[in-house]
Each structure stands twice: as C-alpha cells, then as structure tokens.
Amino acid sequence: MAADSLTFIFLNAAVINNFVLALFLGICPFLGVSAKRDTAWNMGLAVIFVMLVSSVSAYAINWLLVRFDIQFLRLICYIAVIASAVQLVEMAMKKFSPALFRALGIFLPLITTNCAILGVALFQTFRDYDFLQCLAFSLGAGVGFTLALTLMAGLRERLELANVPNVSQGAALTLMLAGLLSLAFMGFAGLGGQHG
Amino acid sequence: MSPPNQEEKITADTFLRGLWEENPVFVMLLGMCPVLAVTNSAINALAMGLATTFVLLCSSSLVSLFRKLIPKQVRIATYIVIIATFVTIVDYSIQAISLDLYNALGAFIQLIVVNCIILGRAEAYASKQRLSATIVNGLGMGVGFTIALLCLGSVREILGAGSLFGFPLFAENFQPWVVMILPPGGFFVLGGWLLLFNWYRQYRERKLMEQQGASARGS
Numbered sequence: 001m002a003a004d005s006l007t008f009i010f011l012n013a014a015v016i017n018n019f020v021l022a023l024f025l026g027i028c029p030f031l032g033v034s035a036k037r038d039t040a041w042n043m044g045l046a047v048i049f050v051m052l053v054s055s056v057s058a059y060a061i062n063w064l065l066v067r068f069d070i071q072f073l074r075l076i077c078y079i080a081v082i083a084s085a086v087q088l089v090e091m092a093m094k095k096f097s098p099a100l101f102r103a104l105g106i107f108l109p110l111i112t113t114n115c116a117i118l119g120v121a122l123f124q125t126f127r128d129y130d131f132l133q134c135l136a137f138s139l140g141a142g143v144g145f146t147l148a149l150t151l152m153a154g155l156r157e158r159l160e161l162a163n164v165p166n167v168s169q170g171a172a173l174t175l176m177l178a179g180l181l182s183l184a185f186m187g188f189a190g191l192g193g194q195h196g
Numbered sequence: 197m198s199p200p201n202q203e204e205k206i207t208a209d210t211f212l213r214g215l216w217e218e219n220p221v222f223v224m225l226l227g228m229c230p231v232l233a234v235t236n237s238a239i240n241a242l243a244m245g246l247a248t249t250f251v252l253l254c255s256s257s258l259v260s261l262f263r264k265l266i267p268k269q270v271r272i273a274t275y276i277v278i279i280a281t282f283v284t285i286v287d288y289s290i291q292a293i294s295l296d297l298y299n300a301l302g303a304f305i306q307l308i309v310v311n312c313i314i315l316g317r318a319e320a321y322a323s324k325q326r327l328s329a330t331i332v333n334g335l336g337m338g339v340g341f342t343i344a345l346l347c348l349g350s351v352r353e354i355l356g357a358g359s360l361f362g363f364p365l366f367a368e369n370f371q372p373w374v375v376m377i378l379p380p381g382g383f384f385v386l387g388g389w390l391l392l393f394n395w396y397r398q399y400r401e402r403k404l405m406e407q408q409g410a411s412a413r414g415s
Contacts, residue, residue: 031225168394178383
C-alpha cells in the first residue's frame, strides 16, 4: 500500500496510530465519557462530525495563511475558526434537524477545543495532505476515536460487576485498562504504519 | 471555590495547593494528553512542564490584569486568544533553542493551547483574583504539573531505557523494558502512581480513625 493512498491514510489514523491509544489525543473525554456504551457511541459520532468540519475549515484557513505568508498566526486562527465553525453548524443543526441535535448537541461545545480536534488540524498541516487526504485522515481519526471509546465503555460496563480491590477503584483502574487496550492496539503496527 | 469578588489573601497555601492538595495531574486528572504523550523521557517531561508553566503564568497574569475589562459573554474566547498567543511564542522559542527537542515534542507544544489546566485556571482563579495571588497560585500549579510530569518521565525512562536524563544507570547487561517508553507504558505508569496515592490516602485515613478510636476509648 502506498503511504499516501487514501485507504492507507484512513487505516493509519483509525487503528495503526489510533488517536487515543497511540498518540494520546483526547484522553479527557476518553476517561470522562466512557462509562456507558450509549453515551460513548453518541460522543463518538459527534467527534467524527466535528473532526470533519474542523478538518475542512483548517484546510481552507491554511490555504489563506500560506497565500498571505502569515503562518505564525496559524494556531490562533485554527482555534478561533474551529470553535466558530462548530458553533455555526450547531445552530444550523438545531434549526433543521432537532432529532440529531438532541443526540449530539450536548457534546458539541465540550469537544470543540479538545486536543484530538486541534490535533487533526495540526497533523494534516504538518504532513501537507491535499483536500481528499485531509477528509480521509479526519474520518479515520474520528472512527478510531469512536472505536476506542466504545471498546472502553464495553470493558468498563463489564468491570462494574467485577470485584476489584478497594484501592484501585476509579481512575487508576481505568488507566490500567486503557494500557491493556493500547497494548492490544500495538499489534496493528504490523500493518506498516509510520509513527507520528 | 471562593465566591466572586472576594479576593483571597496570599498564604503559603496559595502556592502549595497546586503541589499536593489540588495537583492538576494526580488529583484533578486535568491535561492528561501531554502528561501521557511526552513523558517517554525525563528531559522531554521537564521541557514540557516548563513550557506549560510559562504559558500558564503569562496567560493567567494577563487575564488577571484585564479581568475588569473583559466582558463576561466573550470571556472564554478572549482567554483562548491570549493563551494561543503565548503558546505561539513558546513554540517559536523552542524551535530556536533546540530543534531536537522541538522534533521530540512534536505537535504537543502547540497543543498546550487546549490544555484544560490553563483555561481552567484562567476561568476559575485568575478572572477573580488580583495579580499577585494569581502569579503565586499559577506558579504552584505549574510546579505541581512539572513535578507530576517528571515523576512519570523518570520512571518510564529508567524502566524503558535504563537511563535518567540521558545518562545510563545500569551495566551493559540490563534488559530494557521497552513497553514502558511505548504508549501502553504511559497508561500503566500513571495508573501505578494513582494506585500509590490512593493507597497512601486510605492508609492515612485508617490511621486517623484508629487514633480517634483510641482516644475515645481512653477518655
């Protein structure tokens, strides 16, 4: 598989260099919203959606910045534009599709300035992806995030019934579990992903 | 949390709170992404800690100075722009000082922008307190964050590479535990530290209960 083919970029972002388990982006929602499977699933969908929106807007912004040779403003522009783009989409969604808004709405403001979202925008800039590659990359990253989140939620639901030592209640146990999951995902490195 | 418009006196506690009682990493579990991602060696951890402390100090001082001027409705956006400005400064400075370090930390320097500790401090503390208290508290939080990063970074480097700050610690035949510097090691080591702190807290509580029980029986 060629390193710049769309399939490879998608797979690389989704499983080989999974955003949560290999690159440690978006750990806060990963630990915070992974207690129930339904919530985790909705959160994942919201993240895929926001990643697509922010990836497209970051691509446009970067084109403008390079054109006017003011790349040092990149970070400030990305943050501001991603936040307002998500806000706009949220308002449009509320107007045109209230059902979708009810499912995803509460998560949107939470994840707007999450490191996974900004990470997608920054990585695609560093790697000089073209427009289609950006789409594949952000979709892959979102799918990978959802995969990790739902897996984790499934594990944690099982764990609620398990009898664990008193000391390891809470965050410590969740982190250990995430470590095991991450260990399992390292097996995908055999698919030939380059790191970073 | 102190109510708004009530300014706090600076005590040793203002500084020390960030180190232990409200340690951003071990107690509040904030800013987890850089904590796990860049702590594969002690030197990276230290650099990340210092960069975050700098941004935290500068941005919360500025927020505290302008706290009466920033309108309530757009405060979050203002904070983010202030933080992003300082992160850009740090980003370019590290690039100028050491390119190796810059490549090792990668995008995580720019991702300081979305570190919840910084925005959290700006919103919960700096927007209500005067400048001197903000600086002391921010310094405490920054040092607490740096110490936490060093705790993780040194353990991972010792186990995973057999060295500390790049100096080898063991003899030739040491077998490095490579998984510790790979992603899963980050989760394991942080989980281990949290276990240790949980155990210590429970131990202290048990001690306290026993003491109270003994004194109740004695009287």
